[in-house]
């Protein structure tokens with residue numbers, strides 16, 4: 001489905017005359033970040049200017065996430081805070097979009113407790129956003145309703161990236177996996193792959209506009225193409241086609257599912273000159289029994305086998321992962337299995353979470369005997385292990401030379417510039433303003449827990 005904003009001209013005059021501005025508050029994952037870039041594109045095509053300040057903006061859009069429970073409290077807190085402004089000031093509008101709004105109980109709560117919100121939209125309803133905005137701004141008509149997830153992919157939605165040299169491109173939406181703790185398949189629907197020609201066209205345009213690094217995005221990127229009925233084209237085909245695009249020099253992807261990480265993708269990574277030597281491979285747990293309870297469909301051994309194959313393909317590959325600590329009834333032995341995998345893989349980056357119950361998921365119905373204190377204590381042990389491992393991993397990099405995209409000035413030290421190695425390690429180094437957006441050879445000179453220092457050679 002091609003996105004057409006037939007409301008753009010109708011509303012633009014009003015927006016420009018009143019100098020309307022917007023702020024987007026994005027919660028959650030990179031898919032949401034990418035959707036927020038599209039909302040920016042739509043709003044700016046209608047004349048809005050970005051403000052990035054809730055207190056000063058006319059339109060505040062919350063792009064919500066429902067993976068963690070505290071996100072709900074954050075949203076309701078923000079809405080409560082903005083109530084007075086919305087009710088007293090003219091030309092102030094509140095919009096709530098994203099995963100949370102796919103849940104009926106959230107919608108009911110907004111209707112009853114926050115009726116001053118102007119627009120609520122689900123995850124696949126971008127095409128009706130301009131019309132809803134038109135109604136809200138020019139006709140003072142609210143729209144807080146449940147909008148079912150359609151299966152159609154909305155193409156050609158205008159998009160604005162904050163970054164000038166790296167961009168994320170969604171390749172697949174939704175998820176078929178139903179991990180027992182996860183709400184995503186219920187709020188983002190089943191897997192729908194974008195057509196390769198649409199993805200490649202977008203990336204070619206980005207390359208023409210000077211973008212050097214592309215992140216291919218999806219809940220489960222390596223099931224890309226499984227839903228095509230008319231063509232035989234999968235994730236490894238896509239990676240090879242993106243590799244051919246002139247101007248793109250770094251390709252990353254997020255997230256692959258271990259159960260779908262097949263040899264053909266490993267072979268493509270091995271032979272690629274552009275695919276980053278960093279793989280984000282969500283582990284979740286190192287215990288085969290817990291993985292079974294989680295419905296992850298791989299074992300500890302199968303996970304380690306993929307890591308071994310990737311390390312064999314290129315020993316410079318580094319790994320990052322997601323780990324959930326304290327899944328219902330996780331035993332001490334099962335937790336130790338997780339620590340064992342962490343030691344074996346030597347992850348460079350771990351996103352660690354304490355299991356949090358999500359209403360509507362299978363795991364939420366399990367009676368849990370693990371206490372909150374035990375869960376916190378396990379998380380602390382995992383953190384300690386990781387922080388003990390990291391300096392040794394970093395030390396091994398000193399003296400190595402990496403191709404680094406100069407992203408901009410360091411936020412913490414204005415004499416330095418910042419970029420990332422292929423392994424996704426943040427590195428700071430001295431450079432010139434003119435180097436921003438260029439790929440430079442950087443030699444690592446020292447390590448600091450969360451970043452490396454280097455020099456251009």
Ligand code: SF4
Pocket residue numbers: 175176177178179182183184185219220257
């Ligand atoms: S693969 Fe599992 S954890 Fe990831 S989005 Fe799908 S259901 Fe959720």
